[in-house]
Amino acid sequence: xxxxxxxxxxxxxxxxxxxxxxxxxxxxxxxxxxxxxxxxxxxxxxxxxxxxxxxxxxxxxxxxxxxxxxxxxxxxxxxxxxxxxxxxxxxxxxxxxxxxxxxxxxxxxxxxxxxxxxxxxxxxxxxxxxxxxxxxxxxxxxxxxxxxxxxxxxxxxxxxxxxxxxxxxxxxxxxxxxxxxxxxxxxxxxxxxxxxxxxxxxxxxxxxxxxxxxxxxxxxxxxxxxxxxxxxxxxxxxxxxxxxxxxxxxxxxxxxxxxxxxxxxxxxxxxxxxxxxxxxxxxxxxxxxxxxxxxxxxxxxxxxxxxxxxxxxxxxxxxxxxxxxxxxxxxxxxxxxxxxxxxxxxxxxxxxxxxxxxxxxxxxxxxxxxxxxxxxxxxxxxxxxxxxxxxxxxxxxxxxxxxxxxxxxxxxxxxxxxxxxxxxxxxxxxxxxxxxxxxxxxxxxxxxxxxxxxxxxxxxxxxxxxxxxxxxxx
Amino acid sequence: xxxxxxxxxxxxxxxxxxxxxxxxxxxxxxxxxxxxxxxxxxxxxxxxxxxxxxxxxxxxxxxxxxxxxxxxxxxxxxxxxxxxxxxxxxxxxxxxxxxxxxxxxxxxxxxxxxxxxxxxxxxxxxxxxxxxxxxxxxxxxxxxxxxxxxxxxxxxxxxxxxxxxxxxxxxxxxxxxxxxxxxxxxxxxxxxxxxxxxxxxxxxxxxxxxxxxxxxxxxxxxxxxxxxxxxxxxxxxxxxxxxxxxxxxxxxxxxxxxxxxxxxxxxxxxxxxxxxxxxxxxxxxxxxxxxxxxxxxxxxxxxxxxxxxxxxxxxxxxxxxxxxxxxxxxxxxxxxxxxxxxxxxxxxxxxxxxxxxxxxxxxxxxxxxxxxxxxxxxxxxxxxxxxxxxxxxxxxxxxxxxxxxxxxxxxxxxxxxxxxxxxxxxxxxxxxxxxxxxxxxxxxxxxxxxxxxxxxxxxxxxxxxxxxxxxxxx
Numbered sequence: 049x050x051x052x053x054x055x056x057x058x059x060x061x062x063x064x065x066x067x068x069x070x071x072x073x074x075x076x077x078x079x080x081x082x083x084x085x086x087x088x089x090x091x092x093x094x095x096x097x098x099x100x101x102x103x104x105x106x107x108x109x110x111x112x113x114x115x116x117x118x119x120x121x122x123x124x125x126x127x128x129x130x131x132x133x134x135x136x137x138x139x140x141x142x143x144x145x146x147x148x149x150x151x152x153x154x155x156x157x158x159x160x161x162x163x164x165x166x167x168x169x170x171x172x173x174x175x176x177x178x179x180x181x182x183x184x185x186x187x188x189x190x191x192x193x194x195x196x197x198x199x200x201x202x203x204x205x206x207x208x209x210x211x212x213x214x215x216x217x218x219x220x221x222x223x224x225x226x227x228x229x230x231x232x233x234x235x236x237x238x239x240x241x242x243x244x245x246x247x248x249x250x251x252x253x254x255x256x257x258x259x260x261x262x263x264x265x266x267x268x269x270x271x272x273x274x275x276x277x278x279x280x281x282x283x284x285x286x287x288x289x290x291x292x293x294x295x296x297x298x299x300x301x302x303x304x305x306x307x308x309x310x311x312x313x314x315x316x317x318x319x320x321x322x323x324x325x326x327x328x329x330x331x332x333x334x335x336x337x338x339x340x341x342x343x344x345x346x347x348x349x350x351x352x353x354x355x356x357x358x359x360x361x362x363x364x365x366x367x368x369x370x371x372x373x374x375x376x377x378x379x380x381x382x383x384x385x386x387x388x389x390x391x392x393x394x395x396x397x398x399x400x401x402x403x404x405x406x407x408x409x410x411x412x413x414x415x416x417x418x419x420x421x422x423x424x425x426x427x428x429x430x431x432x433x434x435x436x437x438x439x440x441x442x443x444x445x446x447x448x449x450x451x452x453x454x455x456x457x458x459x460x461x462x463x464x465x466x467x468x469x470x471x472x473x474x475x476x477x478x479x480x481x482x483x484x485x486x487x488x489x490x491x492x493x494x495x496x497x498x499x500x501x502x503x504x505x506x507x508x509x510x511x512x513x514x515x516x517x518x519x520x521x522x
Numbered sequence: 523x524x525x526x527x528x529x530x531x532x533x534x535x536x537x538x539x540x541x542x543x544x545x546x547x548x549x550x551x552x553x554x555x556x557x558x559x560x561x562x563x564x565x566x567x568x569x570x571x572x573x574x575x576x577x578x579x580x581x582x583x584x585x586x587x588x589x590x591x592x593x594x595x596x597x598x599x600x601x602x603x604x605x606x607x608x609x610x611x612x613x614x615x616x617x618x619x620x621x622x623x624x625x626x627x628x629x630x631x632x633x634x635x636x637x638x639x640x641x642x643x644x645x646x647x648x649x650x651x652x653x654x655x656x657x658x659x660x661x662x663x664x665x666x667x668x669x670x671x672x673x674x675x676x677x678x679x680x681x682x683x684x685x686x687x688x689x690x691x692x693x694x695x696x697x698x699x700x701x702x703x704x705x706x707x708x709x710x711x712x713x714x715x716x717x718x719x720x721x722x723x724x725x726x727x728x729x730x731x732x733x734x735x736x737x738x739x740x741x742x743x744x745x746x747x748x749x750x751x752x753x754x755x756x757x758x759x760x761x762x763x764x765x766x767x768x769x770x771x772x773x774x775x776x777x778x779x780x781x782x783x784x785x786x787x788x789x790x791x792x793x794x795x796x797x798x799x800x801x802x803x804x805x806x807x808x809x810x811x812x813x814x815x816x817x818x819x820x821x822x823x824x825x826x827x828x829x830x831x832x833x834x835x836x837x838x839x840x841x842x843x844x845x846x847x848x849x850x851x852x853x854x855x856x857x858x859x860x861x862x863x864x865x866x867x868x869x870x871x872x873x874x875x876x877x878x879x880x881x882x883x884x885x886x887x888x889x890x891x892x893x894x895x896x897x898x899x900x901x902x903x904x905x906x907x908x909x910x911x912x913x914x915x916x917x918x919x920x921x922x923x924x925x926x927x928x929x930x931x932x933x934x935x936x937x938x939x940x941x942x943x944x945x946x947x948x949x950x951x952x953x954x955x956x957x958x959x960x961x962x963x964x965x966x967x968x969x970x971x972x973x974x975x976x977x978x979x980x981x982x983x984x985x986x987x988x989x990x991x992x993x994x995x996x
Contacts, residue, residue: 139857146667146860164662173654173662176869180650188638188647188838193620223697223842226864234733239713256861259708364662366868368697383613386620387730390700393867394840395650 051086052093053418056101057337058084059094060421063103063114064443074104074112101425121432121441124302124453124489129247129266131279133287134483136258141461141479142251148473155505157492158475160300160449163419164364165497168412172363175399187395193385195221195371195392199401203371206404209339210297210332211346212355212373219373220381221392224365225330225358228372230256231388232326232354233291235380237262241290243326244283246275248451248480248489250300250328253293257482264482265289271442271451274299274306277313284321291324297341298331301451301480301491303444305335311344318352324377329357330370333413335446336421351375359400361447362413367396420448420495427494430503434510436517448495454513457520458488466512472505525560526567527892530575531811532558533568534895537577537588538917548578548586575899595906595915598776598927598963603721603740605753607761608957610732615935615953616725622947629979631966632949634774634923637893638838639971642886646837649873661869667860669695669845670868673875677845680878683813684771684806685820686829692847694859695866698839699804699832702846704730705862706800706828707765709854711736715764717800718757720749722925722954722963724774724802727767731956738956739763745916745925748773748780751787758795765798771815772805775925775954775965777918779809785818792826798851803831804844807887809920810895825849833874835921836887841870894922894969901968904977908984910991922969928987931994932962940986946979 059080062068075083080091095112098104105115145158179187194200200216207214222228229252237243239261245253247266257264265283268276275294283289294314296306306314318325327344335341345355354377358370369392374381385391403409424444431441431452442451454460460476467474475493477486492509496502533554536542549557554565569586572578579589619632653661668674674690681688696702703726711717713735719727721740731738739757742750749768757763768788770780780788792799801818809815819829828851832844843866848855859865877883898918905915905926916925928934934950941948949967951960966983970976 142860143856149666150663159664161664164659169662176654177651180647180654180873185638185838188643188840189624190633190635190839192623223863223867224865226860227862230861230863238735252861252864255857259857259861261712364659365664365865366662368863368865368867382617383729383733386616386700387704387726387733388701388862389697389704389842390726391698391839391842393697393842393870395870396867399654 052090052097054338055080055084055086055090055094056097060098060101060103061337068114070114072114073110074114076111101422102429103425121428121439124271124440124442124451126271126276127247127269129268129481129485130483131265131283133242133263133265136254136264136482137484138251138479138481139255139258141476142255145475145479154471154473155502156473157502157505158473160361160493161365161495162361162448163416163495163497166412166415166419168408168415169363171406171408172399172403175402176395179395179398187398189394190391191394191397193391194382195219196394196397196401199397202401202404206409207373210329211342214373218378219371220378220385221397222358222370222372222385223368223389223392224360225328225356225370226252227388228356228358228370229253229326229328231372231381231384232356232374233257233262234260234384235374235377236291236324236326242287244280244289244292245482246294246299248301248477248486249293250295251479253328254482266482266485269302271302272304273310274304275314277310277317280314281317284317284323289321289323291326292318293326293328294344295328295331296344297329298335298444298446300331300447301442301449303442303447303449303451305341305445308342311342312347315344315347315353319350324352324354326354326356329355330361331447332357333362334417334420334448336417337445345373348375354381362416363400363409367400368393369396369400420446423448423494423498424450426498427492427506430506431510434507436510436514438517448493450492450494452490452492454488455517456488458513458516460487460490463490463509463512463516467509470508472508474509526564526571528812529554529558529560529564529568530571534572534575534577535811542588544588546588547584548588550585575896576903577899595902595913598745598914598916598925600745600750601721601743603742603955603959604957605739605757607716607737607739610728610738610956611958612725612953612955613729613732615950616729619949619953628945628947629976630947631976631979632947634835634967635839635969636835636922637890637969637971640886640889640893642882642889643837645880645882646873646877649876650869653869653872661872663868664865665868665871667865668856669693669866670871670875673871676875676878680883681847684803685816686847688847692852694846694848694852694855695871696832696844696846696859697842697863697866698834699802699830699844700726701862702830702832702844703727703800703802705846705855705858706830706848707731707736708734708858709848709851710765710798710800716761718754718763718766719956720768720773722775722951722960723767724769725953727802728956740956740959743776745776746778747784748778749788751784751791754788755791758791758797763795763797765800766792767800767802768818769802769805770818771803772809772918772920774805774921775916775923777916777921777923777925779815779919782816785816786821789818789821789827793824797826799827801827801829803829804835805921806831807836808891808894808922810891811919819847822849828855836890837874837883841874842867843870843874897922897968897972898924900972901966901980904980905984908981910984910988912991913987922967924966924968926964926966928962929991930962932987932990934961934964937964937983937986937990941983944982946982948983
């Protein structure tokens with residue numbers, strides 16, 4: 049990442065956080081140059097990047113100003129889930145989303161599918177192709193149940209960026225982050241147990257809890273700082289919580305990055321109640337800021353954090369390559385891996401290891417981060433333009449997912465049925481809650497290139513939302 | 523498969539079954555030609571195949587005789603497991619076997635790894651290589667949670683050979699047979715439930731039961747006809763059995779093919795007690811006889827059989843492509859698939875679909891069947907030569923695994939520790955029992971080309987076995 053990209057990231061974040069408000073004059077080029085000890089031209093280039101992102105405007109002879117059109121929509125409210133353990137529902141809605149056929153001609157804004165069309169993925173495909181033909185038949189045998197050492201070594205190196213000092217032997221390869229989360233939950237819990245989750249939360253986790261007969265305790269969550277530590281502490285006092293599951297970096301669906309101080313406080317809390325933490329970091333490498341945020345795992349001193357991640361969002365989900373660093377639970381995790389899939393497909397592991405080793409991963413990440421951040425600005429702008437003014441929108445700090453909250457009486461399931469008819473797919477709010485909350489919310493993806501067809505789809509959603517609100521208000 | 527291969531199969535089977543005994547004269551070429559309505563030269567070629575397999579000998583001017591050296595060792599006894607539900611142990615022993623490093627310089631006779639060196643796998647590797655480079659990025663996206671329709675269609679076609687008339691929509695792709703079995707068990711059972719299993723049985727199943735907190739009820743099993751229906755019926759009367767898990771075709775580790783009448787009787791029994799059957803057919807396509815045996819699933823009329831299989835033993839385990847046809851349990855199985863791995867790696871699926879469609883699978887199978895059958899004769903001969911006379915040996919009807927039973931007081935764990943020192947790896951008996959039975963047994967694989975080094979290893983095992991028996995008897 050260049051210096052000006054870095055600087056643009058810092059200033060952009062200040063604007064996002066409201067430090068500079070709409071229409072406000074930004075520091076002069078000279079001031080910034082001194083403050084950050086960079087050249088004048090670096091500051092100019094940084095401002096140009098922000099102009100392209102439409103975050104700021106240059107006014108001749110006056111300097112740079114926070115863009116007028118960048119007035120941010122209100123953030124979603126702190127979530128207020130039922131504060132008692134619940135049985136999990138919503139499988140039918142999740143299944144509907146999962147089974148959507150990408151070739152059905154609809155505009156798909158519901159699924160968490162990354163953009164896999166970037167030319168920076170080319171070397172990975174070449175590696176896959178080459179490894180398939182290798183005469184030593186590498187990749188056709190079972191391989192180590194914990195995964196190819198070559199890949200585990202590369203992952204251990206990548207994890208240094210998020211503050212983790214792990215050996216390759218601390219890491220086990222899985223079939224996607226999905227299997228990692230499933231292994232973590234299964235290694236820690238028995239049926240009837242209670243797991244605390246941030247809320248809204250990823251449906252893969254809640255559906256796994258459901259399958260294992262585990263109850264979810266949804267904890268109120270702030271759209272900027274993440275899971276409420278006060279509410280979590282109350283819950284830990286009140287209930288025999290077996291594990292805490294959170295997604296602190298580039299949260300799905302809220303997009304926040306939990307501040308480091310919160311991460312430390314959460315870990316301290318977990319230590320106090322001797323509770324393990326299952327940390328989902330699947331979007332962490334897609335943080336818009338650089339260097340990327342640290343994991344809770346990186347602060348962990350007694351092996352209580354089970355870090356789960358994958359290459360599904362950063363590279364391509366079809367690879368099905370994820371991993372888990374299960375800390376002190378390695379033995380249980382190994383058993384669960386064996387009974388789950390025996391081992392992970394070997395050729396994709398070897399190809400990804402090669403791609404990472406040769407620098408392809410970091411190069412691809414740089415491109416995707418910029419792409420998603422750019423798309424985030426555009427999509428947020430469209431929501432502001434086409435949705436009614438009472439709309440609340442998340443401010444993603446990474447990844448490619450936007451959480452949209454309407455007034456409480458709004459019904460995203462009804463909206464969804466209408467959109468089905470006109471070829472637009474969204475992710476409805478209730479799948480992000482164990483108990484079917486968030487009916488007034490939806491999640492939209494801005495991963496793909498934002499074509500006029502997608503703008504039209506957003507407009508269609510906005511109009512349908514307005515109609516429903518008007519009807520209810522009438 | 524050619525006519526002479528087919529004929530050789532029929533006669534070979536008669537010899538294996540003892541219809542023609544050691545040293546007995548076989549029917550003349552002319553007689554067989556008339557009986558089977560084939561040409562003289564077809565019979566001659568069939569006899570040549572059997573000569574190569576050392577099953578028969580030609581004696582000048584006298585005709586063909588059952589080979590003297592083919593006097594068969596005694597079969598293992600009917601198994602006598604504890605006839606009550608047990609908690610499962612043996613994970614440490616299973617893990618030791620799983621973690622064996624194939625590159626450690628040892629002779630590996632313990633693992634269930636197929637021979638992947640055949641040139642008939644070449645087109646599959648080329649397909650993998652080609653698909654990786656396809657510009658439409660097929661194989662990089664998530665794909666259907668139930669697997670690529672193209673592959674499911676090909677599997678539905680292959681299943682016709684085992685008597686199954688299924689649609690592609692009845693089939694779900696999994697990450698190996700392992701995930702299929704895990705999904706089946708998880709879809710049917712709760713912790714504390716009891717599952718009846720044939721015994722000895724595959725450790726993947728018993729370890730899965732263990733992980734889910736399910737008890738195993740091991741049913742006495744005959745080394746020729748499979749699970750004892752009488753014992754199973756008694757068990758069904760006595761215990762609330764949630765599912766019956768069997769491997770009726772080319773059983774691992776016993777090698778038998780359950781007679782069709784037994785399959786039907788087992789199904790009728792399951793119907794009577796309204797119990798589902800989890801059928802593992804992972805070795806079924808490697809039956810030495812042709813056409814291959816039918817599955818219990820093919821006789822199933824009310825969707826109670828969950829058929830599990832994979833390409834791990836027939837093609838290559840590194841692909842991690844298996845499948846399940848879960849009958850009436852499709853909905854539960856889909857949920858379990860989602861929480862287990864989300865989806866299966868897509869490129870290997872597409873490559874296998876292409877390979878099957880172009881006839882590569884059947885061609886490869888023909889070659890591997892002949893290869894394994896040939897190796898079976900040689901390995902059985904070596905056991906007869908190098909092991910003590912009280913050794914009992916299974917008579918595999920397919921696959922590449924031999925089950926060896928020593929007198930009750932023999933200890934395969936002690937043997938294993940000795941063999942570790944001299945670079946020979948075996949699979950010890952107790953891992954094939956939920957309760958650690960079969961300590962006097964072991965399983966050897968004859969998948970790989972049987973080199974002098976392997977013969978030497980078998981001799982080493984035989985000598986160590988003799989020494990231990992002598993010590994105990996002394």
